[in-house]
Amino acid sequence: MAGAGPPHYAPWPPPPGHNPPSMIDVDEVRTIFILGFPPDAKERELQNLLRWWPGYEASQMNFKGEQPMGFALFSSAAAAMAAKDALQNLVFDYETNSTLRAEMAKKNLYVKRGVTGMGTEAQLFDQSKRLRTAGDYTPHYGPPGPFGAPSPASWVPQSYGMPPLQSAAQPLVTPVAPVGYVPMQNMKDNPPCNTLFVGNLGENTSEAELRGIFSGQPGFKQMKVLRQGRNTVCFIEFVDVNSAVAVHNNLQGAIVTSSDRGGMRLQYSKNPFGRKRDFMNNQDGGAPGVTTSDTST
């Protein structure tokens, strides 16, 4: 059971101008990081472990590597340290003999406004601006725009004072903002659906860049990259059609730095995710795409 639905997903990225840095003492580290979880620990378990602690604000589980790493942000350094001590050597799971270790982090956990530990660290840039910084083909890790979002790497702790744990703490995804756009005429497209097809990608297009671009988009679910000789294509699934439509429009022609063809072409997929049953049953020779199921009215 998935419970009562998604708790607090932000349906759309916050507009620019959020999180005024002057409001908070940014110098004070009030984040702890926690190790020792069993490999199957869930982010929700971390949240539920900490949510009643005084001053708890947000947490996040990082699943790089063998064992999950938890990060938790508190309202003050004192609250963070108290929680750190409370968690120290806590037996998390008797079956797997998992004992937690906690330390102060080097940097504070970066939390998107309104999101507490939901694990999507990729930042959105202001899509309405259609940043056109062509000339600069340096991959930007973080938007060049009005608000520079810190790369997730910036808050990954350096693990000092403890045995060499996961010093290889890498970000799961490095957010990538397109450096610019080229006009893209989209000749034949398909009816809107929850899956986008990405074309006009060169053979050495980096999957990491694509993931950096798309995984932070609102409603992103999963993506798959396909190499086809000197072409690369990519499928991106979204939670709903509206999310796909937004990205289809906003990122059309966005420049993919690792591609040698400039802008990407975004189309709706012919075979969207989650439709297998439908189109398998529609073998009556009728027009594909016309389904008998009605989702509206």
Add this chain to the structure above:
DNA sequence: AGCACA
């Protein structure tokens, strides 16, 4: 100008 996976 290229549409996989369930």
